[in-house]
Amino acid sequence: MMSRRCADTLRDVAFVGAALLDVRVNVSLDDPLRMGAALAAACLLLLRRRWPLFVFLFTLPAVLFSDAVVACLAALYTLATFTRRRTLLAACVMAFTLSDMVSWPRLDLWNTAAVITLGYTAATAAAVVFLGQLVQARRDLSLRLAEISLARDHERRLTAQAALAQERAELAREMHDVVSHQVSLIAVRAGALQVGTGDAEAKDAAATIRRLSVQTLDELRHMVNVLRDSQGRPTELTPQPSLADLRRLVDASGIDTELATDLPGGLPSALQRAVYRTVQEALTNVRKHAPGATATVRASYQGDAVRVTVSNTAPTRPALPLPSSHYGLVGLRQRAALLGGTVTSGPTADGGYELLLELPVEEEL
Incomplete structure (x- = not known):
């Protein structure tokens, strides 16, 4: 301007x-x-x-x-x-x-020289007018090209949104028809096992499986509703976890886990979610890759950083061959990097595994 x-x-x-x-x-x-x-x-x-x-x-x-x-x-x-x-x-x-x-x-216009001069003067004025009209046409063309460019950008955005809406609808249909159906079967079979078995340990395991299956079904239904929302209205996501949910997460993990934390409740919500998701992923990996192992979760606040350590002992029995995307630790590292922190992991000397999360905290906390 x-x-x-x-x-x-x-x-x-x-x-x-x-x-x-x-x-x-x-x-x-x-x-x-x-x-x-x-x-x-x-x-x-x-x-x-x-x-x-x-x-x-x-x-x-x-x-x-x-x-x-x-x-x-x-x-x-x-x-x-x-x-x-x-x-x-x-x-x-x-x-x-x-x-x-x-x-x-x-x-005095009645002579040859005057007529020639008249034509020359008229041509000069006409040339100035043509030049001005040319500038006006160029300006109009520039504005029109800008409008066309904006219209094309808008059309591309609409096309992308339409494609995204179609993909979301297909994904929601697959989640509803396949995943939800299979999780429902797991919940039903777990309930039948809980009622039919006389073994206390098996009954407790079946109850845990059924509870987790029902919780997963609720989350899947909410995700399906989010994906099917094609009107562009903001949709409320499921309540995000916080540090207050760590104890419930550990208790529901099915692993003998010791939890020790002194983290304050006033941490930023993004940081609390990062801590929760890190512990969740680490315990999931213990359950998948180290059956029979015990775990320890320690979370502490050290002045300007939060330090979370999740370690487990060596497995006591072979791990089952379960499907894995191998993106769990990658996602944790990306989440930590967005908050300015780091995630490191590796095997321990006793045959177990340890994961360490370090996140910086603002000084005003």
């Missing part, structure tokens, strides 16, 4: 300067009437964009009384860049031509 304003100011200065030079060359100081008309016309160019027709009309006396024509031609050019009335422009060309041809106070 500022650059355009500066360019317009420089253009005004250039036009006024050219008009004053024209006055200096073609008007004598001995004729105050002509000098006044020419200087007034040059100064009026400062108003040419605000009132182009007014400025053109009031620069005509300079052409009528003197040979200073630059100010009037500049005003005619400006008028041509703003108006779309071709009849008005033709009348202005004729007015400039006749004013320039008048030999004040005596008019």
Whole structure:
């Protein structure tokens, strides 16, 4: 915006300067009437964009009384860049031509030289008008191209949103028809096992499986509703976990786990979620890859950082071959990196495994 304003100011200065030079060359100081008309016309160019027709009309006396024509031609050019009335422009060309041809106070147009000069003057004024119309057309074309570009961007966004909506609908259908169905079967079979078995340990395991299956079904139903929301309205996600949910997570993990934490409750919500998801993923890995192992979760706040350690002993029986995407630790590292922290992991000397999460905390906490 500022650059355009500066360019317009420089253009005004250039036009006024050219008009004053024209006055200096073609008007004598001995004729105050002509000098006044020419200087007034040059100064009026400062108003040419605000009132182009007014400025053109009031620069005509300079052409009528003197040979200073630059100010009037500049005003005619400006008028041509703003108006779309071709009849008005033709009348202005004729007015400039006749004013320039008048030999004040005596008019003499009835000779060959006058006719040639008339044609030359009319051609000059017409060329200025054509140039102004060309600038106007170029400006209109630029605006039209900008509108087309915006329309194409909008169309691309709509296409992308339509494709995304279709993918979300397909994903929701698959989750509902396949995943939810299979989890429901797991919950039903776990309930039957819980009722039918007399073994206390097996009954407790079946109850845990059934509870987790029901919880998973609730979360799946909510995710399906989120994916099926095609109206663009914001949809409330399931409540995000916090540090207060760590104990329940550990108790429901099915692993003999010791939890020791002194983290304050005023930590940022993003940091609390990172701690929870890290412990959740670590315990899931223990359950999958180290059956029979015990785990220890220690979380502490050390002045300017949160330090969470999840370790487990060596497994007591072989791990079952379960499917894995191998993205769990990668996702934890990415989440920690977004918060300015790190995640490191590796085997321990006793055959177990340890995962360490370190996250910085703002000083005002």
